[in-house]
Amino acid sequence: MISDRAVQGMDEILHRAVRSRLVLHPGDRCEVARTRLRDAGELSDQDFVVLTITSLGFRMLTMIHIDDDQPTRAYYGRGTSGHAFMDIFLEVANLFCGAINQELVACFPDLGMSTPYYLDGKCALHIAALRPAYLASYAIAINDDVRMTASVCLCAQAPLDFTVPEAAAAQATGELELF
Amino acid sequence: MANILVVDDSGAVREEVAGFLRKNGLAVETAVDGKDGLSKLKSHPGIRLIVCDVNMPNMDGLTMVEKIRGELRNTSVNVVMLTTESSPSMKERGKAAGVKGWIVKPFKGEAVLESFKRLAV
Numbered sequence: 001m002i003s004d005r006a007v008q009g010m011d012e013i014l015h016r017a018v019r020s021r022l023v024l025h026p027g028d029r030c031e032v033a034r035t036r037l038r039d040a041g042e043l044s045d046q047d048f049v050v051l052t053i054t055s056l057g058f059r060m061l062t063m064i065h066i067d068d069d070q071p072t073r074a075y076y077g078r079g080t081s082g083h084a085f086m087d088i089f090l091e092v093a094n095l096f097c098g099a100i101n102q103e104l105v106a107c108f109p110d111l112g113m114s115t116p117y118y119l120d121g122k123c124a125l126h127i128a129a130l131r132p133a134y135l136a137s138y139a140i141a142i143n144d145d146v147r148m149t150a151s152v153c154l155c156a157q158a159p160l161d162f163t164v165p166e167a168a169a170a171q172a173t174g175e176l177e178l179f
Numbered sequence: 180m181a182n183i184l185v186v187d188d189s190g191a192v193r194e195e196v197a198g199f200l201r202k203n204g205l206a207v208e209t210a211v212d213g214k215d216g217l218s219k220l221k222s223h224p225g226i227r228l229i230v231c232d233v234n235m236p237n238m239d240g241l242t243m244v245e246k247i248r249g250e251l252r253n254t255s256v257n258v259v260m261l262t263t264e265s266s267p268s269m270k271e272r273g274k275a276a277g278v279k280g281w282i283v284k285p286f287k288g289e290a291v292l293e294s295f296k297r298l299a300v
Contacts, residue, residue: 021285088191095285098263102283105266113264115188115234174287176259176294178280179273 001133002154003161011136013164014152017099018140022092024075028143035139035149046121049090051097052114053104058160061130061153062097063119071145090116096150102173107162130155180225181208182299186216186240187232187261192286196230196261199288205299213238217246226256228299233262233269241269244276257298261286 015032023030049064066072066089076092077085094116101113127135134154141147154160183205185197197207208223210216212235220226229247231240238246240260247253259280260273270281279298282291 084190087189091189091191094189094263098284101263102265109267111266112269113234115236173283174285174290176280176282176291177270178294179270179278 009164013103021096021099031141035137044121049093051116055108057158058156063151066148075146181206182227183207184226184229186210188235213243229258233264248277
């Protein structure tokens with residue numbers, strides 16, 4: 001139901017979004033590697049951030065499991081912890097998924113994106129109920145000590161095939177477009 | 180008296196945008212969603228520019244703009260959307276509602292400061 005080139009395109013978009021939005025400083029080291037899909041049982045003890053991108057033909061959930069440890073809080077949270085750190089990381093996740101959305105919108109003009117929210121880890125037990133047509137996980141390491149897992153769960157209502165135009169990757173951000 | 184209203188459900192974004200604008204001498208009020216934004220606009224008549232997210236709980240940013248132009252009959256306040264959304268259909272809805280400009284996040288203060296100053300007069 002999802003073509004090979006669509007899968008490849010999704011993989012490339014995710015890699016670019018990691019490097020442009022999850023990495024905060026230009027000199028930081030970043031490794032992104034496909035990883036095995038963890039069992040739902042393994043995921044259920046850790047809360048995670050979810051965002052949804054929806055079009056008429058598909059729905060894509062992006063789930064981010066992050067280690068709530070000192071290096072991660074120092075990297076993203078500017079020394080904050082608890083609720084303040086969670087709020088900051090929600091916006092980081094929002095920008096990350098927003099970057100994916102900005103590339104996909106070149107192929108699917110009807111896209112909409114949710115606000116980011118935390119889900120209880122036990123919700124991961126029900127991912128299979130969504131009957132995903134494609135599921136992939138990526139292990140992300142920044143400067144060796146900031147670690148997270150980003151998973152993509154794609155549910156398609158129709159055959160999905162697309163190629164992301166190269167120009168979409170270079171879309172300008174932060175500039176005011178006056179109407 | 181505040182002349183810019185920053186509306187975003189993310190405390191981190193409110194802090195970043197409002198903090199930057201205040202550091203540059205602008206008077207800023209903040210709101211946590213569209214509903215709160217409408218209320219703050221009513222209680223702060225000096226507001227000339229609203230910088231607003233699209234996706235928010237309770238009331239989204241575009242609905243807020245439609246209410247400002249419709250229910251409040253306020254056609255003078257400038258509204259700039261600051262959002263991760265970049266779809267043409269979303270921008271068209273914004274234009275139709277009376278949005279003045281669109282910024283795709285992340286926020287880059289220096290790139291928009293002069294424009295904000297002009298729109299906030």
